Amino acid sequence: MSSRVIRFKRPPSVIASYSCVGSEEGKGPLGKYFDFISEDNKFGKDTWEKSESEMQRAALHGAIQKAKISDTDVDILLAGDLLSQCIGSSFGLLDFDIPYFGLYGACSTCALSIALASLIYSSGMADIVAAVTSSHFCSSERQFRYPLEYGGQRAPTAQWTVTGAGAYILGEGGNVTVDSVCFGKITDMGIKDINNMGAAMAPSAADTIKAYFKETNHSPEDFDMIVTGDLGYYGSDILRELLLFEDIDIRDKHTDCGMLIYERDKQDKHGGGSGCGCSASVMSAHILKRMESGALSDVLFIGTGALMNSLTMCQGGTIPGISHLVRFKAKEL
């Protein structure tokens, strides 16, 4: 076997999904689509890390309720976040009585968890699999950048970590299926600019998209939308250009969750949104809803992650990227 693309013999569907976001995301152009918006970004908790965990809990609880199932119907739970040792997930999902795998894929985690959940479902070894992902602006700033109180100036290319979580319940009976996936390889082009993560991740997105098209003989025009999450404005430009060198023109089909979630001119979010809660909430609240309504029927979703931490940056390290692809297809209405 040398194929990177896995087409599922037993493709799962998205039975339900649920999104929770913070106030800035609620004020953005997708505000009306999210299931839950916290006014103070604290979700009733007293630390930012506990707030992020609470988002994960609320997202999974909401998705389980929407799916009209109970915790114990879920065979396996996959989750991840950006925080060190993935504490957003382990503390957020503590109360669910479900076998649990922790994943780390940085901002690719939403795609990674959906891809892996689909593989597990397709194997027949589980009937209902849940995937949960989150990020929080304030916990990420503490983890990766500066104390919030410091009020550091942001570079124009810097992206803004989305306060958001998304939970997906995969199994039988939903209107959108996961047709196939393509797992990413770690790709390092030597980028070291922590304020331009889009540039660091774009080459891995190009690699995965190219591999998918090559193996499946598809081209961009076969899809209604090619949505990355989250390269932001600058990374998206680089991705489109990198693919043009490969004679793949995605310009008419491409968008990015980090470009969709905030109002560029009004919300002062520089390079756009990022953080694995960005694609997790945007895919649930916006893209999958458009697929369910019939507005979109065949969508490629590519989650893009940067696999560094603050210590590797201090040690002069590069920023390796990874991108996992999930192809969603709407059932004919």
Place this chain on the structure above:
Amino acid sequence: MSSRVIRFKRPPSVIASYSCVGSEEGKGPLGKYFDFISEDNKFGKDTWEKSESEMQRAALHGAIQKAKISDTDVDILLAGDLLSQCIGSSFGLLDFDIPYFGLYGACSTCALSIALASLIYSSGMADIVAAVTSSHFCSSERQFRYPLEYGGQRAPTAQWTVTGAGAYILGEGGNVTVDSVCFGKITDMGIKDINNMGAAMAPSAADTIKAYFKETNHSPEDFDMIVTGDLGYYGSDILRELLLFEDIDIRDKHTDCGMLIYERDKQDKHGGGSGCGCSASVMSAHILKRMESGALSDVLFIGTGALMNSLTMCQGGTIPGISHLVRFKAKEL
């Protein structure tokens, strides 16, 4: 489906495994079994984090060579470590041209990665899957405890993070198969003592072992060995006692990778070894070799992890545990 135990219809075998350890581990009772021992714990690198990455690289390279395959024969690579954002894995495995998933399971990662790799193999969607895990005493001390230069006194119950990595190549043709797995649930009994991680993890190990015995109608006497990794001396005592309350007596069969790797009386390692490189290296160098030689034929391996970080401890958090079970069976010689 409400079963936690997955019995594989297409059970994978361990085609090859490879262990790399540091000097302290080399001086321990298993010293002669490890594939590679670094004299200075630096593995030729200039930071502890890069040293840990180099161990992962060397372990996977060694396992691929032992298996007499090449990188491109491996369909999927699963890896994890204890460092924030799993940088041991992402930087260590950068050079391998293999689709990659990052996992986070703290010290349960070796069992988690083997369990998940087995599930993927058994699904038929991959033919060769690799699983790699590491920990490094010095990078872990920096991450979780004190600067090494501070020379902090260690509590008697504190475990010593093993400098070690293990890589496993799963597929067809090896002499030891993965018969079944049982995925763990996050278990929190309210333990907050960072110097007694064994106590924090033991309840989750008891939960997973009990679930396995209950679902399969097996009892401890059906196995040659029940090996946890890594509860150390104190956590192992608690596990045995917790299971006795459930009328499960594992005392004659149980050992722990954290009790095997150092000489208790001579090496001054207090509560024993820990860190996900402990079980990763001990299972490869010692237990699987004993299975291949015919000394053991049916072994339960339970990887035990503590899902906290230094920030959750500062915020007064508990230490949730998780334990994943893998059942290895030797083919009849």
